Amino acid sequence: MKVVIVFNHPYDGSFCNAILKSVTNGLTKSNHEIDLIHLDKDNFNPVMTAGDLKGFRDKSPIDPKVIEYNERIENADHLVFIFPIWWELMPAMTKGFVDKVIFPGVAYDYTNASNTRMKPLWGNIKGVTMITTMNTPNYLYWLIFGNAIKKAMLLGTFWKIGFKNRKWISYNKVKMVSLQKRINWLTKLEDKFASLK
Incomplete structure (x- = not known):
């Protein structure tokens, strides 16, 4: 299986980087191809x-990096996003990736004349997994902030263009939890991606 990971965090010492390492370790254990x-x-x-x-x-992207990313994703079996949640949403680079790479005629197309229904054109992708970190408690993120990232990414983007297998792994209160809890999270995550099918 080919897994494309879209990663966005500028600091090498971040928990997102530890997550990336666990995901890649798990995928490597099962001999998946990682891009x-x-x-x-x-x-x-x-x-x-x-x-x-x-x-x-x-329906024709012009940014050479966008064209390159699309070529790499079109043969993927699974797409993974890893990023922090800042001020209740994704960082600018992740948002820009959604805006510039998930393009009509490339990632999806319309199925009716009024351009209201969509279908994915990344035909190999069997699933999309989003892994995020935040310091907001889970219940507050749902109750006060309306679960904004789920609405923006899993529903407003990937559900809308027709991907059925969508998952979100959310790590909350990251700064507040113990080192042991973080280690447990990373171990379980590695095991999860080692069993990805």
């Missing part, structure tokens, strides 16, 4: 320019 898209190390430009918007209209 890491590291948005920070790629210096990905998340800004949607006028040229990008014209490309969106014409």
Whole structure:
């Protein structure tokens, strides 16, 4: 299985980087092919320019990095996103990835003349997993902030374009929990990805 990981965190010492290591260790144990898209190390430009918007209209991306990412994703079996939640949403690079890479005519297309129904064009992808970190308690994120990242990513993006197998792994109160709890999280995560099918 080919797994593309879209990773976004600028600090090498972050818990997101520890998550990335656990995910890749688990996938390696099962001999899965891993393709890491590291948005920070790629210096990905998340800004949607006028040229990008014209490309969106014409179903033809112009950013060379976007074209490269699409070529890497179109043969993937599973797509994994790893990023922190800052101010209740994703960092700019992850948002820019969604805006610029999940393009009509490339990642999805419309199935009716009024452009209201969509189907995925990344035909090999069997599932999308989103792994996030935050310091907000889980119940507050749901109750006060309306579960914003689930609505934006899993529903507003991947459900909308037609992916049925969508999962979210959320690590909450990351700064407040013990080192042992973090280690337990990482161990379980490694085991989970070692058994990915």
